[in-house]
Amino acid sequence: MSRWQPFVTVATVVERAGRFLMVEEDRGGPHSVFNQPAGHLEPGERIRDAALRELREETAWQVGISDYLGLYVFEAPDGKTFHSHGFYGMALAHLGHDLDPAILATHWLTLEELEALEHEGRLHSPLVMRRVRDALAGRFYPMDAIHER
Numbered sequence: 844m845s846r847w848q849p850f851v852t853v854a855t856v857v858e859r860a861g862r863f864l865m866v867e868e869d870r871g872g873p874h875s876v877f878n879q880p881a882g883h884l885e886p887g888e889r890i891r892d893a894a895l896r897e898l899r900e901e902t903a904w905q906v907g908i909s910d911y912l913g914l915y916v917f918e919a920p921d922g923k924t925f926h927s928h929g930f931y932g933m934a935l936a937h938l939g940h941d942l943d944p945a946i947l948a949t950h951w952l953t954l955e956e957l958e959a960l961e962h963e964g965r966l967h968s969p970l971v972m973r974r975v976r977d978a979l980a981g982r983f984y985p986m987d988a989i990h991e992r
Contacts, residue, residue, distance in 0.1 A: 847924070849916075849924040849925060849926045850883060850923060850924070850925045850926070851883065851884040851925075851926050851927075851928075852881060852882060852883050852884065852926070852927040852928070853881060853882065853884060853890060853893045853894040853897060853927065853928045853929075853930065854878070854879040854880070854881035854894070854927055854928075854929055854930070854970070855879055855881070855897070855898055855906065855908060855929070855930040855931065855932055856879055856912065856929065856930070856974050856978040857898070857902075857904070857906055857931075857932050857933065857934055858931075858933070858978065859933065859934050859951065861953060861954075862951035862953055863879075863951065863952055863953075863954070863957060863975060864879070864880065864902060864904065864906075864934065864949065864950075864951060865877045865878065865879065865949065865950045865951075865952050865957070866878055866879070866880055866881075866901045866902060866946050866948075866949055866950075867948045867949070867950060868945055868946060868947060868967070869945070869947055870967075874963075874965055875947055875965070876965055876966065876967045877950070877952070877957075877960050877966055877967065878966070878967035878968075879974060880894075880897050880898045880901040880902050880904075881897055881901075881927070881967075882896075882897040882900075882901070889991050889992070890928050890989055890991065891908060891930070891986070891989065894928070894930045895908065898932075899938065899940075900942070900943045901942060901943050901945075901946050901949075902942070902946075902949045903937060903939060903940050903941070903942055903949070904934050904935075904936070904937055904938065904949075905934075905935045905936045905938055906932040906933065906934055906935060907932050907933050907935050908930045908931070908932040908986070909931060909933065909986075910930065910983035910984065911929070911931075911983065911984040911985065911988050911989060912929030912931055912974055912977050912978060912982065912983065912984070913928075913977070913982070913984055914926060914927070914928055914929075915927045915928075915929055915970050915973065915974070917968055917969070917970050919968070928989070929970075929977070931978050931983060954979070957971070957972065957975060958972075
């Protein structure tokens, strides 16, 4: 009997002057895909710390996380289940170091550009636009909604 185990991930919506910080990734298909800075929680890591680490590694931006967007549950076509913690923050400083090798580039994209990518099927998952739309609608929770240690 196999044991079901969801993958715990983090993702952060970062908005600046009407544009959103996105990463472009090569997922082995005919086109690259776009996502918020995101990744998996590492053993012993706090959820907010994982989001800050992924932001630094994937974008070379220091970001101040201000709000929690909530827990998003996604069942991928391959049957994997993801529990993705969404955050919202603001860019503070560009750190200028190399990006994670899996990242092709970072982009500051408008909502219209993201919608065009969504229409083309070039977003990492439906959660990308869901998090953006939730942030734009002001659907935030206080950071202390997460109880750790």
